[in-house]
Amino acid sequence: xxxxxxxxxxxxxxxxxxxxxxxxxxxxxxxxxxxxxxxxxxxxxxxxxxxxxxxxxxxxxxxxxxxxxxxxxxxxxxxxxxxxxxxxxxxxxxxxxxxxxxxxxxxxxxxxxxxxxxxxxxxxxxxxxxxxxxxxxxxxxxxxxxxxxxxxxxxxxxxxxxxxxxxxxxxxxxxxxxxxxxxxxxxxxxxxxxxxxxxxxxxxxxxxx
Amino acid sequence: xxxxxxxxxxxxxxxxxxxxxxxxxxxxxxxxxxxxxxxxxxxxxxxxxxxxxxxxxxxxxxxxxxxxxxxxxxxxxxxxxxxxxxxxxxxxxxxxxxxxxxxxxxxxxxxxxxxxxxxxxxxxxxxxxxxxxxxxxxxxxxxxxxxxxxxxxxxxxxxxxxxxxxxxxxxxxxxxxxxxxxxxxxxxxxxxxxxxxxxxxxxxxxxxxxxxxxxxxxxxxxxxxxxxxxxxxxxxxxxxxxxxxxxxxxxxxxxxxxxxxxxxxxxxxxxxxxxxxxxxxxxxxxxxxxxxxxxxxxxxxxxxxxxxxxxxxxxxxxxxxxxxxxxxxxxxxxxxxxxxxxxxxxxxxxxxxxxxxxxxxxxxxxxxxxxxxxxxxxxxxxxxxxxxxxxxxxxxxx
Numbered sequence: 001x002x003x004x005x006x007x008x009x010x011x012x013x014x015x016x017x018x019x020x021x022x023x024x025x026x027x028x029x030x031x032x033x034x035x036x037x038x039x040x041x042x043x044x045x046x047x048x049x050x051x052x053x054x055x056x057x058x059x060x061x062x063x064x065x066x067x068x069x070x071x072x073x074x075x076x077x078x079x080x081x082x083x084x085x086x087x088x089x090x091x092x093x094x095x096x097x098x099x100x101x102x103x104x105x106x107x108x109x110x111x112x113x114x115x116x117x118x119x120x121x122x123x124x125x126x127x128x129x130x131x132x133x134x135x136x137x138x139x140x141x142x143x144x145x146x147x148x149x150x151x152x153x154x155x156x157x158x159x160x161x162x163x164x165x166x167x168x169x170x171x172x173x174x175x176x177x178x179x180x181x182x183x184x185x186x187x188x189x190x191x192x193x194x195x196x197x198x199x200x201x202x203x204x205x206x207x208x209x
Numbered sequence: 210x211x212x213x214x215x216x217x218x219x220x221x222x223x224x225x226x227x228x229x230x231x232x233x234x235x236x237x238x239x240x241x242x243x244x245x246x247x248x249x250x251x252x253x254x255x256x257x258x259x260x261x262x263x264x265x266x267x268x269x270x271x272x273x274x275x276x277x278x279x280x281x282x283x284x285x286x287x288x289x290x291x292x293x294x295x296x297x298x299x300x301x302x303x304x305x306x307x308x309x310x311x312x313x314x315x316x317x318x319x320x321x322x323x324x325x326x327x328x329x330x331x332x333x334x335x336x337x338x339x340x341x342x343x344x345x346x347x348x349x350x351x352x353x354x355x356x357x358x359x360x361x362x363x364x365x366x367x368x369x370x371x372x373x374x375x376x377x378x379x380x381x382x383x384x385x386x387x388x389x390x391x392x393x394x395x396x397x398x399x400x401x402x403x404x405x406x407x408x409x410x411x412x413x414x415x416x417x418x419x420x421x422x423x424x425x426x427x428x429x430x431x432x433x434x435x436x437x438x439x440x441x442x443x444x445x446x447x448x449x450x451x452x453x454x455x456x457x458x459x460x461x462x463x464x465x466x467x468x469x470x471x472x473x474x475x476x477x478x479x480x481x482x483x484x485x486x487x488x489x490x491x492x493x494x495x496x497x498x499x500x501x502x503x504x505x506x507x508x509x510x511x512x513x514x515x516x517x518x519x520x521x522x523x524x525x526x527x528x529x530x531x532x533x534x535x536x537x538x539x540x541x542x543x544x545x546x547x548x549x550x551x552x553x554x555x556x557x558x559x560x561x562x563x564x565x566x567x568x569x570x571x572x573x574x575x576x577x578x579x580x581x582x583x584x585x586x587x588x589x590x591x592x593x594x595x596x597x598x599x600x601x602x603x604x605x606x607x
Contacts, residue, residue, distance in 0.1 A: 053557060063586055065564075068594070069594035071532070071563050074567060082550070083550045088560075
């Protein structure tokens, strides 16, 4: 399969961390779900004086997080957040992970149970190159950066900005910010965002809050 | 808890080498120790060992809380031909989990124990009698009071860390509740904020075995035989709770000790390998442990209830700025993962710095003594980061 495939935005790029940081008020309590090696939380803790907590399933990534001095609790997002009391945080962050959990609705609901605001970054499968790939080659969008085929990819769900807005509305979550990310830059009020954005950042709160 | 099964071969450069147990005398009159029961005791002798060097800023000390039947001898050997190193030797030494090139390590025997610290077998001050049954019932809080006094006696105001597994982990939690400003980190292994009813049940049967041994004689046995049968039975029972179904299956299975065939003889009490092993453990245990201590320390464990003592877990753990590292083991049914997670929830609720992982291990509750490589991976960076943080807050004076 030599076809050049769509590159899903790399969740470890520092630029995403900076964009997330820009949406979080200094001094906030932040929980990062699937915190990876803890780099975002280290940034928020050092430069934003946030009090932070990571959740991570992989033993190796837990060790990397500890090595940064960032607190991390082992947990699988598919099991929810049973050890995190309601309203313990100002922000729950889920960066480039929603497409990988088994039940996205459940994870979003858990996020807004434990935190007042949910900050979600997701890949936009409505991007024109994904569409072109499907149309031209008849291939599903599998990424080059993650060496997976459709049958073994961790990406279980494909969504576009429109799709995510629908889900938020269905769950009665208010979108208080939608920030398309185009070529690594957050673009406020981008035209044709659903075609042009590689990913997007959302800040949500409960509709009743 | 089964220190006697842990004999590791160490290359010399990774060992702390020759060490000795020393004794400090604390709570001398008129400063007797007030116990939770209302009684007082003093003076109290405390047996302890140290490894590594205390830094000039006195900011690198780590206190080890031993488990039910441990002692102050956590690492190294007592003489050149000593075959058996300290109970956590694989974890303490140059370059190991508790790195003696970096840290000053202290381990002390618990109050009420029988390995050098004042306990039921000690002489009553100004008397030729032993405490025996007169030794008070003690709590984990009392144990920690004594150890905190030792740490002050050593000139240390704030520990870099307190670490312990099982009953030792309960002591770590008590440290955090009782002396919140005196520790920068707390490492709690295979432990819980309270012993489960199931755990109390096992302890109760163990105590009954001792109390019903005719040699027990109401605790007054120091002039003759101690209640060996009762104490050995208590140990055999407890030992099962430290293992897992998997580890017993792996280590012994249904294998017979000395034969391929059943003996059809009820007197053959060591027929199965697991039987033989438990008998051996019981026999070895009575050589090194005192029944009166066993009664009191299991009771201290039963009484421990952090939430009850401090009006809630979040309140107990919310006063300290210490970083917490909690660790449970997948096959530990005596202190199951769910109990560590209760602590995690309370620590998150009170906004503490908490790290938790459940390690995969077949060895049940004993894993914290055996799975040292996995433990090292977590503890080394955790302590290094804690050290860095406190040195960032308070630059060392030159």
